Amino acid sequence: MLKLKENREVVILKLGGSLLTDKNKPFSLRKEIIDSTISQIIKSKKRIVLIHGGGSFGHPIAKKYNISNGKNSSIGNQLYGLAETHKVMNDLNTIIINKFLEKNVPAISFQPSSIFINALQEISKLNLDVIEIALDLGILPVLYGDIMFDIRGSFSILSGDRIILELCKNFLKYKVSKVIFAIEKDGIFVKESKNGTDVIKLAKELKSVELDNISLAQLDEKVDVTGGIRGKINSIKDICQFNVPVQVINGLKEEYVFRALNSLELECTNINPYFEKKESKTIISDRKLAHLKIPIEHNVQHTKNYFKYINFIHCAVPEVDFEEIDLSVNFFNKIISAPICISAITGGHPVSKEINKILAQAAEKENIIMSVGSQRAALIDPSLKESFSIVREVAPNIPIIGNIGIGQLSNSKFEIGDFNNCVDMIKADVIAIHLNPLHELVQIEGDRSYKLFKDNFEKIRINTRIPIIAKEVGSGINKECAISLDELGFDGFDVGGAGGTSFAAIEAFRNKEIYEIFTRNPADVFREWGIPTPVSIYYVRSVSNKLIIATGGLNTGLDIAKSIAMGADIGGFAYKFLLSAWKDYKNGSISNTIKEIQTLKNELRSCLWLTNVKNIGELKKQKNKLVIFGKLKDWMKSE
Numbered sequence: 148m149l150k151l152k153e154n155r156e157v158v159i160l161k162l163g164g165s166l167l168t169d170k171n172k173p174f175s176l177r178k179e180i181i182d183s184t185i186s187q188i189i190k191s192k193k194r195i196v197l198i199h200g201g202g203s204f205g206h207p208i209a210k211k212y213n214i215s216n217g218k219n220s221s222i223g224n225q226l227y228g229l230a231e232t233h234k235v236m237n238d239l240n241t242i243i244i245n246k247f248l249e250k251n252v253p254a255i256s257f258q259p260s261s262i263f264i265n266a267l268q269e270i271s272k273l274n275l276d277v278i279e280i281a282l283d284l285g286i287l288p289v290l291y292g293d294i295m296f297d298i299r300g301s302f303s304i305l306s307g308d309r310i311i312l313e314l315c316k317n318f319l320k321y322k323v324s325k326v327i328f329a330i331e332k333d334g335i336f337v338k339e340s341k342n343g344t345d346v347i348k349l350a351k352e353l354k355s356v357e358l359d360n361i362s363l364a365q366l367d368e369k370v371d372v373t374g375g376i377r378g379k380i381n382s383i384k385d386i387c388q389f390n391v392p393v394q395v396i397n398g399l400k401e402e403y404v405f406r407a408l409n410s411l412e413l414e415c416t417n418i419n420p421y422f423e424k425k426e427s428k429t430i431i432s433d434r435k436l437a438h439l440k441i442p443i444e445h446n447v448q449h450t451k452n453y454f455k456y457i458n459f460i461h462c463a464v465p466e467v468d469f470e471e472i473d474l475s476v477n478f479f480n481k482i483i484s485a486p487i488c489i490s491a492i493t494g495g496h497p498v499s500k501e502i503n504k505i506l507a508q509a510a511e512k513e514n515i516i517m518s519v520g521s522q523r524a525a526l527i528d529p530s531l532k533e534s535f536s537i538v539r540e541v542a543p544n545i546p547i548i549g550n551i552g553i554g555q556l557s558n559s560k561f562e563i564g565d566f567n568n569c570v571d572m573i574k575a576d577v578i579a580i581h582l583n584p585l586h587e588l589v590q591i592e593g594d595r596s597y598k599l600f601k602d603n604f605e606k607i608r609i610n611t612r613i614p615i616i617a618k619e620v621g622s623g624i625n626k627e628c629a630i631s632l633d634e635l636g637f638d639g640f641d642v643g644g645a646g647g648t649s650f651a652a653i654e655a656f657r658n659k660e661i662y663e664i665f666t667r668n669p670a671d672v673f674r675e676w677g678i679p680t681p682v683s684i685y686y687v688r689s690v691s692n693k694l695i696i697a698t699g700g701l702n703t704g705l706d707i708a709k710s711i712a713m714g715a716d717i718g719g720f721a722y723k724f725l726l727s728a729w730k731d732y733k734n735g736s737i738s739n740t741i742k743e744i745q746t747l748k749n750e751l752r753s754c755l756w757l758t759n760v761k762n763i764g765e766l767k768k769q770k771n772k773l774v775i776f777g778k779l780k781d782w783m784k785s786e
Contacts (some may be wrong), residue, residue: 149421157282157326158195158408159311159694160188160211163330164202164292167239173203174235176242184329184398185246187405194282194316195408197243198307201292203739204239208232209304214294218301218515229302233260233294240291253286257444259293261304263313266298266498266732270305270313279320296732308382309420316437317654323391326406328379329398334416336364354419355387387420394418415540425715431681435656436496438490438650439522443720443729445643447652449621449645453679456779457709460772462759472752473762478516478717479577479614480545485748486707486763488516490641490698490719491550491618493534495524499734501533504541509740511542513748516717519546521581522569525556532572539574549575553582554594556603564605579618579641580604585677586620586650589670591658607634619643621650621699623678629687639694640687641719645677645701648722681713688714704750708758711766712773720747 169175177241188195200638201209209215212228219225240256247254263270281288295305315323316710337350339362347364358380383393396407396415406413441447476483489506493499503519504774510517517538525532526668538547549569556560570578587593608615616639619714623644624632632640655670678686680699687695698719707718727739760766775783 149211156194157318157321158193159314159323159326160195160197160404160408161307161311161326161328162197162398163328164200164204164206165328165331166200166202166204167243168204170203174448174729175203180399181243181246183401183724184404185243185250187402188251188408189247189250189407190288191408193408195287196278196282197287197289198310199240199243199289199291200307201236201239204235205232205292208235214302215299215304217303221261227292232304236291236293239254240289244289247289254289255281255286257281257288257290259290259310260499261270263295263302263305263310264298265295265303265305266448270295270309272383275314275317277629278314279318282321295531306378306382308379312382312385315386315391315482320401323389325410326383326391326393327404328393328395329404329407330395331397331399333397333400333414334395335361338362338364349414349527350416351414353416355384355418355420358418358690371384372438379596383418387418387449390420392417392419422696434499438653439496439499439725440500441612441653441656442648442725444597445652445656447649447656448722449649449675449677449700451646451675451679451778452646452702453681453779453782454689454700454702454706456644456777457681457713458774458776459708459712459758460774461752462756465759467756467761469752471761474748474752474755476716476763478546479759481576483516483546484514484715485751486711487513487744487747487751488548488696488698488717488719489518489724490696490721491518491520491548491581491620492725492728494520494533494550494723495521495528495534496521497534500537501732502725502728503534504537505539505731505737505740506724507542507545507547509728509737509744511545511732512737512741513744514545515744516546516719517542518579518719519550519573521550521552522572523552526555526568526571535572536557546576547573549573549578550618551578551580552594553580553584553600556580556607557594557597557600559599561599561603563606563610567613570611570613575613577614577616577638578638579616581618581620582623582624582643583620583650583671585622585656589651589654589658589661589668589673591661591664592646604635612637616641616694618696619683619699621648621677621682623680624687625678626686626690629690633691633693637693639696640691641696641698642680642683642684642687644680644697644714645675646680648675651676679782681709681779684710684713684715685783704747704752705754707747707751708754708766709773711763712769714767716767720745737760760771 209232212225214232220281244254244256278288290310292307293305296302333349335350336347339346394407394415394417396403476486489510493502507517519535551569617637618641620643624642651670651674655668661668684697695715696717696719697715701718710718727743730739731737758772
């Protein structure tokens with residue numbers, strides 16, 4: 148795992164296009180300003196990422212061809228304008244790079260249009276590791292405002308401000324200690340009314356939570372396709388969400404860039420991140436996107452998978468025809484085609500809506516179970532409900548499992564109405580209450596008190612008839628917990644054992660701030676924590692006859708069969724379907740996800756045929772056809 152080492156801090160310096168060029172005069176350079184700024188950067192000897200705007204190079208052309216609003220066939224030669232915008236931004240960037248090289252400073256340009264891609268108004272980073280490697284080597288990375296392609300076949304403008312946000316959000320090895328915006332004014336000017344007269348003054352100190360309420364002074368405006376100072380305010384708010392302070396300074400003033408990089412006193416605007424204890428909607432939604440993307444972009448799987456310690460005894464002469472094998476099962480009074488569940492993956496973000504739509508359409512076509520991720524985000528921000536409700540809209544017939552966390556049920560402000568909202572949001576057939584103490588433990592913002600859980604659950608149990616299952620998310624359920632949850636009134640279990648995705652590993656990538664508190668990341672230490680999935684199935688089945696969904700490290704239909712023979716009823720998959728849905732999302736299809744479901748069915752049917760079993764009910768009785776060995780056998784012996 149990557150670890151944040153001592154002094155792994157970087158300052159991001161943004162040089163505004165209006166500072167480097169005269170925006171009212173196309174392709175003009177302020178050569179003296181450029182030379183002075185570069186000298187100050189070199190003199191500071193700070194580790195920085197440099198980002199610059201387009202000024203009179205990129206903005207006029209981008210405006211002429213309306214590049215920021217995307218593909219428009221009514222605009223003549225728009226694609227030429229797109230290419231020309233990209234070309235002139237490269238020209239400006241080359242000038243800046245050459246200035247550094249003339250002074251023997253190893254500066255390298257990183258082309259944003261090759262790193263970032265737009266996906267439903269969200270930016271997907273293709274590879275930021277190269278920038279961190281450059282920093283490791285002592286190279287100065289230089290990025291700039293650029294064009295950006297869209298996953299759906301269009302394009303837009305990627306501002307330098309947005310690049311800064313993505314770096315603050317996604318750097319893994321480095322912590323951004325400060326962001327400096329160098330512009331041609333002293334900072335952010337506000338308008339205040341005193342005795343009926345408007346007074347304009349420099350806002351020297353601001354908290355991020357105040358930015359929505361300030362009245363900006365209307366100073367002279369120039370051509371800017373990226374939103375100007377008002378757009379910058381919105382970017383600063385988002386940057387502060389990642390606990391990064393921001394300075395807005397006048398880059399025209401002597402030595403101001405140097406002084407800002409060295410945290411010396413100067414006349415400017417300082418914006419300090421400020422958080423209420425309650426999480427903001429933006430933070431929650433961004434976390435949902437991170438939980439979606441990190442497993443795709445990084446290896447966060449457990450290193451050990453105990454299904455490899457289970458084998459079936461082969462039958463050389465099956466007495467049932469392959470096509471006659473019946474995979475159908477009854478799931479809370481709905482017949483499904485096979486004991487397959489798309490386990491809880493996502494929700495709470497515009498990209499999540501598209502992923503959930505793909506998964507639900509495929510599940511409906513193949514008649515299997517579909518689950519949604521934690522619905523907490525939609526309870527906090529109702530505008531996110533569609534990312535969950537889309538599932539029932541496109542899948543009216545299949546069983547759908549809703550999702551709410553033990554942390555929410557343990558909150559003193561929890562209301563039964565919240566639970567009912569989760570049910571109504573997706574017209575759920577079943578609700579899973581996810582149990583994730585390890586995940587909460589390794590999140591800085593995690594819920595770590597469950598004292599009210601039983602009392603609040605009992606209120607729900609009395610007031611609802613919908614089946615409720617207890618769902619672990621990667622650490623498994625032991626016997627004592629299973630007995631307690633069974634007696635409490637749960638209708639089934641999703642064991643969620645160790646062997647698949649490690650949420651501790653995800654948090655190790657996501658939370659850099661933890662190193663401000665500890666010398667080691669708890670998420671690294673507890674990455675492999677948990678009860679292996681086959682062991683958890685064994686534990687739960689030994690004390691309960693209720694439904695069991697096996698999740699955590701299942702990779703094939705053979706693993707479904709192994710789970711069922713061990714005592715489970717359904718096999719659940721999250722990571723596998725996340726990968727297939729992501730491919731479909733990029734291709735605008737559902738074919739990869741359908742193919743994965745059909746593959747699982749074929750593998751499961753093949754296992755039954757090779758063990759001479761005609762249906763799932765009979766498979767449950769075939770423990771005598773299982774061979775358990777190795778470390779799994781050791782676990783079970785320790786009982």
